[in-house]
Amino acid sequence: MNRKTVIVGGGFAGRQACHALRKADTEIVLYDPRSTTVMLPALPDLAGGWVDEKFLFQSLEKLLPKNVRHVQKAVRSIDLDAKTLVAGDETITFDKLLIAAGSVTDFHGFDQHRDRIYHLDSLESARRIRDDFGAYLLKKDQPHVVMAGGGYTGLELAMSLFYRARFAGKPCRVTVVDPGKEILPFLPEDKRKTIQSFLAKTGITVLPETRVTGFDGKNVTAGDQVFEDVFFCWAGGSTFAVPELKGTLERLRDGRLKVNPDLSLPNYPDVFAAGDAAAFDQNGQMLRKAVNFSWYEGKCAGKNIARRLRGEQTKPFRPFDAGWVIPLHGDSVGQLFSRIWIRGKSGLRLHYFMCGFRNYNLSNFAGFARIAAKLFKKEAHYED
Ligand SMILES: Cc1cc2nc3c(=O)[nH]c(=O)nc-3n(C[C@H](O)[C@H](O)[C@H](O)COP(=O)(O)OP(=O)(O)OC[C@H]3O[C@@H](n4cnc5c(N)ncnc54)[C@H](O)[C@@H]3O)c2cc1C
Structure with a gap:
């Protein structure tokens, strides 16, 4: 060979x-x-301190066939x-x-104090948010999260941090800034409105058709507003x-x-x-x-x-869409088999079950199965 x-x-x-x-x-x-896998869909929960990080990864060496040479x-x-x-x-x-x-x-070229902007695409970035948000909560009586990007990652992370602050007894302001006309534009209007009203009821402000234009390491400028001393996260794609x-x-x-x-x-x-x-x-x-x-x-x-x-003919990929769920910590929206809509706790349970199912060993599966069963009751998974 x-x-x-x-x-x-x-x-x-x-x-x-x-x-x-x-x-x-x-x-x-x-x-x-990397030397390990990462269960990316659970990063917002790790960033909020709701899930033990050990359930999110497994050594690649244990998972790869013996004849694969891994160069790190x-x-x-x-x-x-x-x-x-x-x-x-x-x-x-x-x-x-x-x-x-x-x-x-993708920061879309936004390069102001990049090292002070929180983003979520790896285990390390989620850990950083978890640790720094914990420290931010300790020093701020009125915490304020500004999220650039109202897609699923931005909303999931925003909700996870919002509930973490609430759990710590701090009422947290959350502002989601998005250049689009509406958040979650792919949803039909009634589902989008339901999510928007859930966010509004929870106290999340969404600023559509607005871009973040400035960040000095502490204060964010978006549209004609300046938000001071905020916890600034970027989830813009x-x-x-x-x-x-x-x-x-x-x-x-x-x-x-x-x-x-x-x-x-x-x-x-x-x-x-x-x-x-x-x-x-x-x-x-x-x-x-x-x-x-x-x-x-x-x-x-x-x-x-x-x-x-x-030397044989290749075969076409035939995708099968089993569905999707956007988990928002206290609510969810999703669709199964392109036709059945799912909401609330059922959607959350399905999401966490899938995080276990697509995981890498029995104990990771058991960890997420437990979350799916209990969701985030106070005593269940919060770690500080
Ligand atoms: C916060 C978040 C939440 C998400 N939630 C969901 C969800 O709820 N449901 C869902 O279905 N999907 C979700 N996704 C999307 C889903 O995680 C991705 O679609 C999926 O992980 C893509 O798989 P992949 O194998 O292409 O890449 P990955 O699983 O990201 O793996 C890519 C690998 O490539 C390695 N790599 C990167 N750069 C290099 C390089 N230059 N050289 C060599 N190796 C490199 C990385 O270390 C990594 O191990 C989410 C993603 C994020 C970030």
Whole structure:
């Protein structure tokens, strides 16, 4: 065997690909700077201090097939025409490649005191929010969270922090600033109104059609208002995780790579993309970034690489949308099988059950199953 398959990213998609490829006649090398997995959907709960972080990760070494060599480095650049990539100081050649590096926070060029802005795309960033928000609560009698971005990550994080402050006996002001006309524009009007009224009743202010224009490390300027001494979080979207990619490519605005039905890249039959890195067109609509799609795309891409190695025809990816839930700590909204709407505690329970189900060992599953059963009763999971 002298053919080399490189997988960039060992998240939901990359790990499934490793398993799908394990019997193929190829050397398999995984590049990922992390030594563990991360259950990203539970990051807002970790940031709010509601869930023990041990339920969110597992050592990659334990999960990967034995014949996968994990190199703990980030890939800096990929050259599709030269079939090379750069990780650390090394330049590596590949025969087959899967790009599954997920996504990272997109600051859209906003660069004022970046190191003081809280964002949520990794275990480390969630820990930082948990610890710093705890310290902020101790010194502020009237805490104020300003959230740039009213998508699901922004709202989930806002609610998690709001309830944490309330639990600490501090009434917390939360302002969500979003450039769009309305938050959650993909929801039908009645569902959107329900969420908006839940937020308003809880005391969350949403400022639509407004952008954050200034941050001096403490005070935020948004529209014509200045919010002083706030806990400032950025959840304004996500973008492609590999800094440099050379080749003839079609990409979405958020950097995702347009893929063929079999998840290979147009012009590059030996290169595949899966998960948040891929833009898969289903009947004219791009699949959303989600764990389940990433999981099955990774599996399909891995099998297709194995087919290519055997000289066989690849098969198209056939996505199945089981549904989604936006958990808001005290409420939720979601949809199952593209038709059944779900709300409140049922949605929350389903979300936490899925965090357990798509987790990596029995004790992580048990941890989330317990949360799904009890939700966040005071005594259950809060840790300070
Ligand atoms: C806060 C938050 C909440 C979410 N909530 C939900 C939810 O409720 N339900 C849902 O379905 N989805 C949710 N998502 C989206 C979901 O987590 C992603 O769609 C999914 O994780 C994507 O899987 P992936 O395998 O593409 O990437 P990931 O799981 O992110 O894995 C990417 C891997 O690539 C590695 N990597 C990154 N850069 C490089 C590099 N340059 N070189 C090498 N390796 C690299 C990373 O270390 C990581 O291990 C949420 C995401 C976030 C951030």
